Amino acid sequence: MPAFQSSASAPPVRVLAIDCGVRPMQLRLPFKFGASTLTRCPQLFVRATVDCGALGTTLGWAAEMMVPRWFDKRVGPSQSDNVLDLQRAVEAASTAYMGGASTTAFGLFARHYVDLMALGASRGATALSAAYGQAVLDRAVLDALCRASQLSASAAFRCNLVGMDDTPLTQDLRGWNWRAWLEGLSPASNLHARHTVGMLDALEGDTEDATGLPTSLPAVVRRYGHRFFKIKLGGDPEVDLARLDAVLATLDAVAPGHRFTLDGNEQYADAHALRALCEGLRALPRLAARPQALLYLEQPLPRDASMDASLIELDAPAPLLLDEADGTLDAFPTGRTHGWLGVSSKACKGLYKAVINRARCDQWNLSGGGLAGRCFMSAEDLTCQAGLAVQQDLALASLLGLRHCERNGHHYVDGFGDAPAAEQAAFAAAHPDLYDTSAGRPRLAIRRGLLAIDSLARPGFAHAADPDFDSLQPLSQASILV
Template sequence: MPGLAIRLGAVALFERGMRFTHPFRFGVARVEAAPQAFARVEILSEGGEAVGAAAEMMMPKWFDKNPAKSPEDTVADLRASLLHAAALYREAGAGARTPFGLHAECLPGQVAWARARGLPALVAAYGPALIDRAILDGALRLAGTGLAEGLRSNLPGLDTRLTPDLPQDALDAVLARIAPLPAVALRHTIGLADDLDALDALLARSRPGFLKIKLSGAVGPDRARLAAILGLAARRVPDFRASLDANEGYDAAGLAALGDALTRDPALARHRDALLWIEQPLDRGATFSGPLAPLPLPAIIDEADGDYDAFPRALALGYRGTSIKGCKGVYKAILNAARAEVAGAIVSAEDLTCQAGLAVEQDTALAACLGIGHAERNGHHYVDGFGPAPAAEAAAFRAALPEFYAAFPGPGRAGAPSLPTAALLSGPGLSAGARPDWRAMTPLAPSPLAPSPLAPSAPQETAP
């Protein structure tokens, strides 16, 4: 099996608080600030040494919606997931492994750790998801290549040991055919707390071709609000397309009532052809309790996509697709995209408030390589620019990808309807050449890991 054999040096974890310009409400959560986690890993192989990095938001009350837990509790669980994964990866990474081989070896221990603590599968996946992306970034840099060529040559060493329903030759064929898109359109998120007058002004200013509309799970209010939003969108952007996201908010009866409204309510039915799918309509547990009742538009899973077997189980019950998301894992995204190609299913690109810098670059690169033409983008909607990042850090990212960030919108800035990917995918690495200022962050915890042979062990030190 192809793949670059690597070993790990130091693994360092950091966080930076991100305050939103206005509240983001989805499902039961109302978020006004959240920390962004960062990973920095050092990769060694016979071919040399490299540093990889990744970033991902620690969004409260999305990974775990347990009402007994506070938002702070759920973020603490994500920190614990990261720290446990870092220990597993550092131990396994002392021996030579491919990047995917390291993921496959560490995953069972991470899953067992989470189950023993009663933590959801999404929490278990969070730590490996961030560390895997940093490792892949470093491996691509070591090889001097970008993501598209790295996947075509199967540099990560992807195989089907975690997806036995997927034939290896089907995976190999999908990887060999990767032809990245030159741009990925932005699908603008409309949160439950977003003001409709402000939305009308944004639609007039930016004219986004794709929207993602959050639903509350209450049929009456959703019906009225959805009719208002679709009416606004049709007036401002006549050829718009929109996805709906219930964030686990509906029960079976409510979902049936929503489906009926989409068919029979004239204010909604006239826009039916503009609707793409409904994302995660039922609670993640109820998703697998029985066949999905017929709906007038496809349903896909998101929060229910916690394990590698979730996607084929959902397809068997009548769901039509799944989402890729950085916080759920880069390798699961690629393997599920291959499964979807075999099954003729939908793969959507979704965004857990990806921030400018590493997170949005890596997320956009993956969508482009998997041929997903539009991706949810909301980080720029809720955080202005690079937020609290030092000015020099923001300038470095903009200088590394000037066309990308010129297109990147923000509060009061129209931006462009899509993000160009050519420079982003030219490599080397999973993201462009810029790096965050590690000294301007808080270490997630004192690193218990062995000193790096490449740099001083203190996580505050700046790495290239």
């Protein structure tokens, strides 16, 4: 195949076909986040056939969990309704992407963003649900383009293979020198895995389940050597502070010198409740002894209450980070004016949204802009599973220069789950630095708290093995797999 030359303009792409399938994933441990507990969930797989002009036609892949009660936390819709919204977003984006003239990979996203978001809203979907289809399809298109050009995803972005440029979608970045900025990105060669401490996770004992995987926090640290942690909150300051004190007591004993983040998962009703949490955090002796250990407070408020003007005056012990409230491309600039200094990168929220928000952080930090505090980006997980999903999410975090990322999928699912043995073996063989096969089946390898990701820097978007598409169920079955 011809290699792409960095001096050339971005090649045109045209999506010829999109095939989708789902695989049921059963969790080995229940995962409680906010008011919801997850025990099973469908994982989506997308295979796109993409004409990349002179570079040829090839296949691109992507995968993502279809997690209920995260994209949409409203009381009315059921878990099946939540997944059905995600299915419809994928179907709508597929129809849109297979129509129209050739354009760049980024141009494909920009061309359809407004209409697809509007369509989702007209159907009653949340912004996160409406954006899901493009978030997954854009990764499959990028994968095909990288394979055709024989470039890794990080190399493709650094030479702007995707064609990022000024767009009416991002007026605040008008005049931004995309080519120079992308060339300056410095992908990480490894990443610290930030372990998620769920609200149901055992804090004592050195316990494992029948698979030999850890079930308690001390056992997790012993096995993986984590130095970074993410601690879930439930929305009641008194209960959360007591739980946090217990978690920190364990971490101080088994991982001295650790750093951690807090995730409110939209559970604090308003700024008044959040203020009570912040007051309690400042008075917590274990945190007062090491205030620098707390890195940021992630999405404590409901997304619809996140732009409260009083937040700018909140005396929080750590900066606030947008996650669920980052539903649209303009959410982070708006949030910044209301006191939010950080924003999460999640592949399920959108590849190009993450890159755009990372550029915003650099632009704002360079210019100052009259607002206090440095803006920053984090890498968060939505139970990304072994194989395509976790690899593409890790590659995105690496591209953005992030040094640690939340990982929880490997803790709640054993390896590749029920994926065919041949598929598991193919991924393990293609990425021996990322998977450990000593237990007889591939599992994510975390050593001394680190993920080795050198094998992701090959042609394509972070994978040198493909899923077994014939083993998947039709996308239409997704909503009954929850």
